[in-house]
Amino acid sequence: MEKIINKIKKHKIISIIRINESSQIESIVGSLYKGGIRVVEVTLNTPNAFEAIKKIRKIYPDMIVGAGTVLDEMSAKLAIDSGASFLLSPILDKKTIELANRYNILIVPGVLTPTEALTAYNYGARMIKIFPARSLSPSYISDLKGPLPQLDIMAVGGISLENAEEFLSKGCSSLGIGGSIVNNYDIEKRNFLAIENKAKEFVEIAKK
Template sequence: MQKLLQKMKQEKVVSIIRCNSTNELDEVVSALYDGGIRFVEITMNTPNALQGIEMIRLKFPDMMVGAGTVLDTETARLAILSGASFLLAPTLNEGSMIMANRYNIPLIPGVLTPTEILRAYELGAQVVKVFPIRAFGPQYIKDIKGPMPYVNIMPVGGVDIHNAKEYLDHGSFALGIGSTLVNDRLIVEKNFTEIYNRAKKLVEAIR
């Protein structure tokens, strides 16, 4: 677990893929990989998400693939058995945390308030997902890190190429980035070159 989290901190970006089909997932992940992204999250409300996770593990052995939108214990276990290297959730579910810890797989739960953040940490979360961050901005990360410097924070829901560096400068452990990297429009249009360009620009901006 620690080795994966250290790599996540080093790479800094998790690309969140939420789409209506996994038919083009191969091309999407290839574009992200070529652009410098090494962590992707397939949300569990994507059709055939588990098969998508398995496919990525086979075709892209250097890409760390996780499952997102993990809302309950059953989903956590299925994702782990399908080969997810890490899990993310928009909420904090104690049962899911216990399941992930049992398998030594990091689950990054969704939290927002200081109380929720501390509770997630007490349940064993190595990293917490502050979501949605859009209304609060980078300063919120710095404010939380003041009294709780030991908590690793991943902001999600409002992070893009324009503010990514600022979030990192304010103490973020890593960043979760969704539709500004990959969205249904780009996938439907098969505009994988644009996905590659966005990934490359983002990686350059934060390094």
């Protein structure tokens, strides 16, 4: 688990793949890879998500591949069995955290308030996900870390080229980015170069 945490914090950008159908998954991930992305998350509400996770791991063994929208123990176990190296959830569920920790798999539960954040930490979460971040100012992160400096925070939801740098500067160790990199419009148009170029822009921000 420590290795995965360190790699996420090194790369800082997690590209979230939430799409209507997964037939183009190789082209999508290929574009992300060319753009410098090395950490991806396939949401479990993407069709054939478990197969997509297996495929990405096989084609790009040096990428960190996680599962997102993990809502319960059952989906967490299926994701782990499919090869997911980390799990992201939009919610806080104690049993799901316990299961992930049992298998030494990083789980990043979704929280919003200071109470939820500390509860997740006390449940054993090594990293938490502030979601939806678009509802908050980036300063919320530094405000939260003031009394709770032990929190390792990923911001997800509404992260864009306009606010990514500020979220990082205010104390986020990583950012989960969805439609600002991978969206159904570009996929339907087969505009994979756009995905590659957007990935490059976020990777450059992370390097600053």
